[in-house]
Amino acid sequence: MVSDGTLTPEQLAARAKANGVELWALTDHDEIGGQHRAAAAARALGLQFLTGVEISVTFAGQTVHIVGLGFDADDDALRNGLSQTRGGRRERALEMAAGLAKVGIPGAYEGALHYVGNPELISRTHFARYLVESGVCKETNEVFRKFLTEGKPGFVPHRWATLKDAVQWITQAGGMAVIAHPARYKFTPNEEYALFTEFHAHGGAGVEVVTGSHTAAEYLVYADMAREFGLACSRGSDFHSPDESHTDLGTLPYLPGGLTPVWELLAARIQ
Ligand code: AMP
Ligand code: MN
Numbered sequence: 001m002v003s004d005g006t007l008t009p010e011q012l013a014a015r016a017k018a019n020g021v022e023l024w025a026l027t028d029h030d031e032i033g034g035q036h037r038a039a040a041a042a043r044a045l046g047l048q049f050l051t052g053v054e055i056s057v058t059f060a061g062q063t064v065h066i067v068g069l070g071f072d073a074d075d076d077a078l079r080n081g082l083s084q085t086r087g088g089r090r091e092r093a094l095e096m097a098a099g100l101a102k103v104g105i106p107g108a109y110e111g112a113l114h115y116v117g118n119p120e121l122i123s124r125t126h127f128a129r130y131l132v133e134s135g136v137c138k139e140t141n142e143v144f145r146k147f148l149t150e151g152k153p154g155f156v157p158h159r160w161a162t163l164k165d166a167v168q169w170i171t172q173a174g175g176m177a178v179i180a181h182p183a184r185y186k187f188t189p190n191e192e193y194a195l196f197t198e199f200h201a202h203g204g205a206g207v208e209v210v211t212g213s214h215t216a217a218e219y220l221v222y223a224d225m226a227r228e229f230g231l232a233c234s235r236g237s238d239f240h241s242p243d244e245s246h247t248d249l250g251t252l253p254y255l256p257g258g259l260t261p262v263w264e265l266l267a268a269r270i271q
Contacts, residue, residue, distance in 0.1 A: 003028035003118065004125040006241035012249070013041035019250030023263055023270065025052030025069055027236070030085045031121055035073035039271050049271045050263065053078075054180055055170070056085060056160035059198075060191045063158075064179070066166045066199075067208065067236065069262060070269030071175025081169040085161045086120045093122045095156040096148075100127075103153045105136060124148045125240065140244050163195070167202040174269065176205035176262055178234045182225070183218040196229045206232035206262035210255055212247030213238060223256045232262040 007015065009026055016024040024047055026038040035051050042049035053068045071078060097109035111130035116122050127148060128140035137143045147154040161169075167177040179199055187195065196207075207229075208214075209222045226233050233255050237247045255261055263270070 009038040010041045017045045021250040023048040025050040027052035027054045055166040067178040068170035070266040071173035075173035078169045078173040100154045178206040209233040210235040233259040
């Protein structure tokens with residue numbers, strides 16, 4: 001990955017192939033700079049590939065991730081939109097470090113930078129790795145719980161892309177937009193309904209039903225939501241690293257029956 005994962009696109013392609021994945025997408029946060037490498041690696045392995053990205057969006061005061069699949073990775077409007085979305089991560093990271101310094105953790109910005117491949121994409125994950133390596137916490141989940149989530153000293157809210165822009169950048173580049181891991185957001189039922197309604201109205205096509213951060217019961221909840229809103233369904237591991245991710249590539253169950261997989265609608269975009 002070229003955002004906050006620890007493996008390269010080539011290593012991920014090899015891991016996907018070894019784990020029996022048939023169709024793979026690389027979905028870096030707000031960045032598509034790894035797509036050509038990923039496509040070439042997949043081709044060399046005989047693995048089917050769709051372009052991918054995970055765009056950070058602010059909706060009703062929370063950060064929502066919108067996955068894009070099957071777009072043209074050279075599309076200028078998409079590239080410019082992502083570049084705007086990445087802007088501001090450095091300032092946010094400096095504010096996060098100031099918050100951590102106040103509770104006795106100095107130097108977190110510099111520490112996090114050591115883990116960053118692409119400085120434009122410094123993220124909470126990089127801070128989490130630094131706080132684990134420096135012995136403040138045992139694992140990254142603990143860092144998020146104690147320091148990096150709403151109300152905690154290292155949390156800094158940020159305005160990401162709008163839902164409408166993210167969906168339109170993806171769609172106008174020939175791809176399909178998918179709501180990532182919907183069970184992870186802390187929306188009221190009304191806010192969640194608004195998210196799905198607006199997403200659909202802007203041309204959003206699908207929802208992640210099976211993902212590493214959903215329980216089996218949540219698969220069924222979002223399978224129903226997909227039917228209610230006429231959305232296709234997707235499945236993704238959200239794999240970041242062998243040490244941090246509970247769900248490896250290619251290990252999730254299939255989609256529940258009777259749903260339309262988003263990749264069926266994207267058959268012409270598979271490389
Ligand atoms: P950012 O874009 O800087 O807000 O960071 C988002 C990253 O933090 C994503 O890669 C998420 O997977 C990761 N993340 C969010 N919440 C948690 C959590 N509770 N435990 C581990 N990683 C998390
Ligand atoms: Mn995500």
